[in-house]
Amino acid sequence: MAGGTILLVEDEKNLRKLIKTYLEREMINVMEAADGREALELWDTDKYDLVILDVMLPEYDGWTVCKRIRRDSYVPIIMLTARGEEEDKLFGFDLGVDDYVTKPFSVKELVARVKALLKRSNHQLLTEVIEVGDLKIDKKMHQAFLDGKPIDLTPKEYDLLLVFLHNQNQALTREIILDNVWGYDYYGDLRTVDTHVKRLMKKLKRMGKQIITVRGLGYRFEVTN
Amino acid sequence: MAGGTILLVEDEKNLRKLIKTYLEREMINVMEAADGREALELWDTDKYDLVILDVMLPEYDGWTVCKRIRRDSYVPIIMLTARGEEEDKLFGFDLGVDDYVTKPFSVKELVARVKALLKRSNHQLLTEVIEVGDLKIDKKMHQAFLDGKPIDLTPKEYDLLLVFLHNQNQALTREIILDNVWGYDYYGDLRTVDTHVKRLMKKLKRMGKQIITVRGLGYRFEVTN
DNA sequence: ATATAATGACACAAAATCGTCACATTTTTG
DNA sequence: CAAAAATGTGACGATTTTGTGTCATTATAT
Numbered sequence: 177m178a179g180g181t182i183l184l185v186e187d188e189k190n191l192r193k194l195i196k197t198y199l200e201r202e203m204i205n206v207m208e209a210a211d212g213r214e215a216l217e218l219w220d221t222d223k224y225d226l227v228i229l230d231v232m233l234p235e236y237d238g239w240t241v242c243k244r245i246r247r248d249s250y251v252p253i254i255m256l257t258a259r260g261e262e263e264d265k266l267f268g269f270d271l272g273v274d275d276y277v278t279k280p281f282s283v284k285e286l287v288a289r290v291k292a293l294l295k296r297s298n299h300q301l302l303t304e305v306i307e308v309g310d311l312k313i314d315k316k317m318h319q320a321f322l323d324g325k326p327i328d329l330t331p332k333e334y335d336l337l338l339v340f341l342h343n344q345n346q347a348l349t350r351e352i353i354l355d356n357v358w359g360y361d362y363y364g365d366l367r368t369v370d371t372h373v374k375r376l377m378k379k380l381k382r383m384g385k386q387i388i389t390v391r392g393l394g395y396r397f398e399v400t401n
Numbered sequence: 402m403a404g405g406t407i408l409l410v411e412d413e414k415n416l417r418k419l420i421k422t423y424l425e426r427e428m429i430n431v432m433e434a435a436d437g438r439e440a441l442e443l444w445d446t447d448k449y450d451l452v453i454l455d456v457m458l459p460e461y462d463g464w465t466v467c468k469r470i471r472r473d474s475y476v477p478i479i480m481l482t483a484r485g486e487e488e489d490k491l492f493g494f495d496l497g498v499d500d501y502v503t504k505p506f507s508v509k510e511l512v513a514r515v516k517a518l519l520k521r522s523n524h525q526l527l528t529e530v531i532e533v534g535d536l537k538i539d540k541k542m543h544q545a546f547l548d549g550k551p552i553d554l555t556p557k558e559y560d561l562l563l564v565f566l567h568n569q570n571q572a573l574t575r576e577i578i579l580d581n582v583w584g585y586d587y588y589g590d591l592r593t594v595d596t597h598v599k600r601l602m603k604k605l606k607r608m609g610k611q612i613i614t615v616r617g618l619g620y621r622f623e624v625t626n
Numbered sequence: 627a628t629a630t631a632a633t634g635a636c637a638c639a640a641a642a643t644c645g646t647c648a649c650a651t652t653t654t655t656g
Numbered sequence: 657c658a659a660a661a662a663t664g665t666g667a668c669g670a671t672t673t674t675g676t677g678t679c680a681t682t683a684t685a686t
Contacts, residue, residue, distance in 0.1 A: 367674085370676090373675095374675065389674070
């Protein structure tokens with residue numbers, strides 16, 4: 177696969193260039209930002225498949241940037257931290273940071289992790305069939321099934337269901353749903369989400385109960401493992 | 402936070418430099434203040450991940466500085482006290498001091514405590530799942546559990562519980578709770594906090610007993626480690 | 627071109643949540 | 657001990673949030 181595009185946010189120029197070089201050897205496009213502000217500007221203007229974020233940054237620190245990005249998207253994020261403590265990594269799965277790399281690190285290792293994450297998310301996106309209970313969605317066919325029988329979903333309903341299935345058990349705000357189903361540039365009533373959720377729930381019959389409203393926030397597709 | 406930045410307030414220059422040296426070996430940034438006034442000036446102009454405060458200070462004493470800082474933030478605070486000030490200690494816990502170190506102390510020990518606190522506060526904010534006894538809160542799901550069963554919390558109750566769990570064993574004033582749950586701009590009756598605490602306590606069943614009222618101050622979520 | 631389906635927005639209904647108050651209870655103070 | 661202060665508590669109206677049906681508009685299929 178042609179590696180996709182990465183947003184690399186690191187203020188130390190030498191390190192940034194080094195990482196960039198290594199990544200480009202893997203056929204991965206790299207956009208560079210030297211501080212938090214620049215990072216967010218780039219983020220707002222283009223789409224990325226992964227973000228590498230130094231924690232210590234001028235302008236806005238890495239956490240701030242991370243939080244901001246997470247408002248829009250679940251793009252994989254790798255954090256570069258300077259503290260050399262194992263335990264920090266243990267609790268790595270925080271606001272949705274996907275991986276941590278502690279400085280000093282080998283660039284090779286970083287690249288390996290990038291590739292792993294890209295593959296994972298690609299894989300996730302390319303997985304053809306997702307099954308939850310008696311609900312199945314076949315992306316290649318672009319068709320959902322309940323108890324093996326096809327459900328007739330409109331395009332929006334289908335996309336909405338896909339977003340839910342890609343983010344199981346995760347509370348999703350109406351904004352995020354809107355961004356993911358209608359696109360980032362769409363400018364519309366948030367409550368439209370409600371209407372479509374309602375329609376989807378109805379068509380999903382008993383599986384519609386899996387869509388939980390999270391009051392004051394949005395919705396969540398709940399699966400009991 | 403890569404190493405983090407600390408505000409070190411100590412009037413004895415030699416001791417201050419010594420502590421600074423040790424901390425910097427751990428990749429921790431240190432800003433120095435020699436008296437209370439300077440401390441507050443630095444506090445107002447920059448962000449810190451932790452504060453070390455000598456109790457006995459020129460200009461403003463440590464308690465005054467502490468109180469002032471607590472008006473703005475829950476940043477971890479370590480107090481340096483002279484031996485035999487038991488009353489001061491009690492007083493201090495109400496002010497939300499996170500740790501005490503009694504002079505004379507080994508700088509090594511102080512550094513260890515600093516690292517412990519930094520680690521704790523970092524994790525608390527970023528950890529996805531917080532567990533205390535049989536109580537669990539999953540931020541990604543936006544859902545609390547008791548004995549593995551979901552608890553139905555209203556948005557305010559949820560936020561309130563989150564504030565308590567992020568500040569375990571720390572007495573929180575109603576003002577601070579109001580600021581954190583309702584937002585800094587909110588104008589309302591302080592007693593509203595009481596009502597919501599009551600409701601939360603009820604829903605938390607036996608774990609509600611962990612919320613202790615601190616008379617004349619506010620509340621504290623107590624956890625026995 | 628016409629019929630059919632999908633969409634997005636809205637208004638109103640329903641439900642949940644909120645904030646405040648009055649009064650009860652507890653603790654502190656003098 | 658009585659008075660004062662602080663906190664606990666239940667209730668209720670106001671407000672906010674969400675559910676739902678409908679409708680005009682747009683897109684799609686025949």
